[in-house]
Amino acid sequence: MTEPDKDDSTGLPWPRRWAGVYGLVLVVFVAWVVLLAVLTRMFS
Amino acid sequence: MNALDYIILVGTMLAIATHAIWSTRGPRDLNRYLKGACGTRWLTIGLSVMATQASAITFLSTPGQGYESGLGFVQNYFGAPLALIVIAVVFLPIYSRLKVYTAYEYLGHRFDPKTRLLGAGLFLLQRGLGAGITIYAPAIVLSTVMGWRLDVTIVASGLLVVAYTVAGGCDAVNLTHKFQMGVIFAGMVAAFVVLLARLPAGLTFSDTLTLAGGFHKLQAVDLSLDPDRRYTLWSGLLGGMFLALSYFGTDQSQVQRYLSGGSVRESRLGLMFNAVFKIPLQFFILLLGVLIFVFYQFERPPVYFNKAAWNSETSRVAPGRLAALEGAFTGAHTAERAQLEAWIKARHAGDPAAESAARTAALAAYGRVASIRAETKSVLDAANPGARANDTDYVFITFILDHVPHGFIGLLVTAFFCAALSSKAGELNALGSTTTIDVYRHLVKRDASDAHYVVASKCFTAFWGLVAIGFALFANLTENLIQAVNILGSVFYGVVLGLFLTAFFLKRVCGTAVFWSALAAQALVFALYFSLSISYLWYNVIGCAACMAFSLLLQTAIELGHRGQQTT
Secondary structure, eight states: OOOOOOSSBOOSSSOOBHHHHHHHHHHHHHHHHHHHHHHHHHTO | OOHHHHHHHHHHHHHHHHHHHHHTOSOOOHHHHHHTTSOBOHHHHHHHHHHHHOOHHHHHHHHHHHHHHGGGGGGGGTTHHHHHHHIIIIIHHHHHHHTOSSHHHHHHHHSOHHHHHHHHHHHHHHHHHHHHHHHHHHHHHHHHHHTOOHHHHHHHHHHHHHHHHHHHHHHHHHHHHHHHHHHHHHHHHHHHHHHHHHSOTTOOHHHHHHHHHHTTOOOOOOOOOOTTSSSOHHIIIIIHHHHHHHHHHHOHHHHHHHHTBSSHHHHHHHHHHHHHHHHHHHHHHHHHHHHHHHHHHHSOOOSSSOHHHHHHHTTTSOTTHHHHHHHHHHHHHHHHHHHHHHHHHHHHHTOHHHHHHHHHHHHHHHHHHHHHHHHHHHHHHHHSTTSOOOOGGGHHHHHHHHHSOTTHHHHHHHHHHHHHHHHHHHHHHHHHHHIIIIIIIIIIOSSOOHHHHHHHHHHHHHHHHHHHHHHHHHOOOOSOHHHHHHHHHHHHHHHHHHHHHHHHHOTTOOHHHHHHHHHHHHHHHHHHHHHOOSOTTHHHHHHHHHHHHHHHHHHHHHHHHHHHHHHO
């Protein structure tokens, strides 16, 4: 692996900061759990 | 399988392996051999991480779990996104800064050589055994249903993966992972489409989900606090997070994948790719199993999915016993199907009372079908007391061979082999690297040339490949295969994670304290494993917590001892 990145920039158009990427991943995760919980409740 | 299927299978497998060997030919230094081109992009890393984890067991066994127990197993993966974020934030920058080849080198930097060896040793023990299972598992299922010789299947698939992993090292593994994941995705989508097309005419997707829900197959989230339950939201979140932290953060087969990234950014994005897609992938595979369950409520399934075992056991069972069970099963299934059709008819008519009555009747009819299946298993168990009758690993492959058109059969069997080889290659690559860096270079030959270590790494990779093939040839596993792998991992992973978390967060703990604490924690996990019946995911939490707590206590005792000596 080359040199560690010095800044917090993701190099993406959006999100530009890593905190934004992690936040987005968490939102997707929570959305999946909620969807699965709804599926469980709807068809139980 | 016909000629077309075999052409797809053999052609694809050989084409991927040959391409990998050809593309990575020529001399390479140790860094390039163990860490790859160091310019690997995030998508390749993401697919490679996914391919290493998703073995053939995942694709053969998980739909069987969906068929038997529904979607609940998906909770096992709830901790993965959280763990991957922690790894991207904490673990990855440290590995990157120290420019290590293996995760266990870091333990040597932070503690001492014996702790590094302990971490590497636990990995080699656990992953060495697991490597045998990952090659045995698909081979036993595929050879049984295809009528292939088990030893030939194990040796042929084993030697193919050894060949390209030894030849091209990390680059070859990353390259093949990309193509193998492409085949796997294509196969799974094809299975899903064929399955939907095979469901009875007039049965909508909503009807299918209603039926599945009626049979309790769509209970994806279980809020129960009972620790005896294998899969709950809590065991998945906490136990699953510790399992994922340990597996993705400290298991060299995964660490090696993201250390090959062109930068921390590429590695992080590769990990986040998995954090986003891990749960949907597992959900999709389990849903395949649930849909197969619904399909087999209308199409008579075998009483016992392992047809080869069924045929071989016939001679051991009292004459006519299995035939009588099969006859009763056919009758019960026909009755159940009639009740299901009444249920759907009432549903379409919008008559809740009739729908409720039909549903109750259908569940009762299914109860009779299930009890005949259970009785069949107990008869087979009694006939062959040494083996536990468990046919869930055969559900998906039976569906494929009986109901999927030729060509697609070849694609799906190729997908199983791609999955088997992809995880195997990651494991062999890591076993070879760890043996070379943490054992051979560290203990045996310290100042040899780069070329020497490359040759040594190739030899160790080949050695572990042959060990895995040997283990697979003599293994006799009866437990559900994916659970066997996860249980094996959970028994060791907690303590290894404890070593790393102690290194990261308990700065005052020294090597001696953590070394003996890890051994004590591992002994505790073994003792609990053989005396309790809790979900195996909890052993990740227990092993890690015990290792960290013992380390703190022992470090305190050591410091008090030193102070006592100084004052006297």
